[in-house]
Amino acid sequence: MYSGIFPQTRLRRVRTSSFIRDLVQENNVSVKDLVYPIFVIEGHGIENELPWLPGQYQYSQDKVLNIIQECVKYGIRAIALFPKIDSSKLNNMATESYNPSGLIPNVIKLIKKNFPDLGIFSDVALDPYTDSGMDGIIDESGYVVNDETNHILSKQALCHAESGADFVCPSDMMDGRIMLIRKELEQNNFHNTGILSYVVKFNSSLYAPFRYAVGSGFVIGKRDKKTFQINPGNINEILHEAFLDIQEGADILMVKPGMMYLDVLYRIKSEFKKPTASYNVSGEYCFLKTSNWLNYNEAILETMLCFKRAGADFIWSYSALDVAKILYQDKLSS
Numbered sequence: 001m002y003s004g005i006f007p008q009t010r011l012r013r014v015r016t017s018s019f020i021r022d023l024v025q026e027n028n029v030s031v032k033d034l035v036y037p038i039f040v041i042e043g044h045g046i047e048n049e050l051p052w053l054p055g056q057y058q059y060s061q062d063k064v065l066n067i068i069q070e071c072v073k074y075g076i077r078a079i080a081l082f083p084k085i086d087s088s089k090l091n092n093m094a095t096e097s098y099n100p101s102g103l104i105p106n107v108i109k110l111i112k113k114n115f116p117d118l119g120i121f122s123d124v125a126l127d128p129y130t131d132s133g134m135d136g137i138i139d140e141s142g143y144v145v146n147d148e149t150n151h152i153l154s155k156q157a158l159c160h161a162e163s164g165a166d167f168v169c170p171s172d173m174m175d176g177r178i179m180l181i182r183k184e185l186e187q188n189n190f191h192n193t194g195i196l197s198y199v200v201k202f203n204s205s206l207y208a209p210f211r212y213a214v215g216s217g218f219v220i221g222k223r224d225k226k227t228f229q230i231n232p233g234n235i236n237e238i239l240h241e242a243f244l245d246i247q248e249g250a251d252i253l254m255v256k257p258g259m260m261y262l263d264v265l266y267r268i269k270s271e272f273k274k275p276t277a278s279y280n281v282s283g284e285y286c287f288l289k290t291s292n293w294l295n296y297n298e299a300i301l302e303t304m305l306c307f308k309r310a311g312a313d314f315i316w317s318y319s320a321l322d323v324a325k326i327l328y329q330d331k332l333s334s
């Protein structure tokens with residue numbers, strides 16, 4: 001494949017000017033590759049900037065359409081929704097998670113009514129709804145019980161589908177949940193509601209700011225998620241997880257976190273060749289957004305490009321709106 005030695009070959013020839021660099025560029029980022037995660041909160045008149053995620057907010061229902069409008073203006077085609085539930089509604093059985101008139105179902109309906117073409121990914125997991133801050137029902141010893149949790153997750157997924165979610169996104173890592181959710185959706189005629197599965201969800205320190213944004217960080221205490229999320233040292237286990245989720249009916253695979261796990265993204269895309277997304281998680285957003293030592297705009301564009309190069313078809317990122325604005329400005333000025 002490689003031929004020629006110096007000076008016949010000077011690789012810098014195709015780096016000499018802007019037009020040729022652009023012509024030979026192998027991967028690109030477009031606003032069409034981006035999904036913007038949005039936090040919603042119960043109550044009225046709330047637009048809370050999150051101290052743990054500077055530049056990101058919790059929006060009450062009456063405020064959320066403003067940010068959606070801005071996303072649409074800059075070309076973003078899809079969002080992901082995460083709730084902050086009032087602490088009085090949290091309990092071990094996460095009963096609020098499948099309340100058809102709860103926060104997320106109402107917000108989905110509101111957005112779909114006003115922006116019918118905007119894609120909605122809704123998170124399916126119990127951590128914003130449990131008083132333990134864990135992603136499932138816990139027994140007396142604190143262990144997250146798998147099958148009972150799956151039962152609640154499938155009710156939650158159905159409730160989101162009924163409200164109009166395009167994709168439900170199980171982020172809990174219980175065994176067998178994709179199969180149960182798919183069955184529940186099919187039985188209720190939601191044949192085209194997709195499942196984006198967090199097939200690869202590592203037990204990562206990088207989720208800390210997110211946990212405060214959905215509230216679980218305040219109640220989780222010393223509990224950890226090692227009995228269900230994956231050890232960051234493992235790769236074979238990941239391939240096994242992904243294989244099972246595909247068998248069970250996952251339409252899209254999500255690798256999470258993003259930046260430190262590009263090898264995993266590459267492996268998942270090349271082994272399975274399924275639609276694959278990467279989640280540029282809260283901790284990663286924070287370290288680029290809050291660093292005084294680098295140019296944030298350059299750093300996030302580079303980050304998005306690297307996700308694409310590693311095999312992501314699309315990217316969830318708290319920087320999505322910032323990136324969309326940069327790409328919009330670039331277009332205006334070119």
Ligand code: PBG
Binds near residue numbers: 126
């Ligand atoms: C939990 C969930 C988490 C994130 C998305 N869904 C956190 C966790 O597993 O504790 C993290 C996202 C981020 O850090 O941006 N179901």
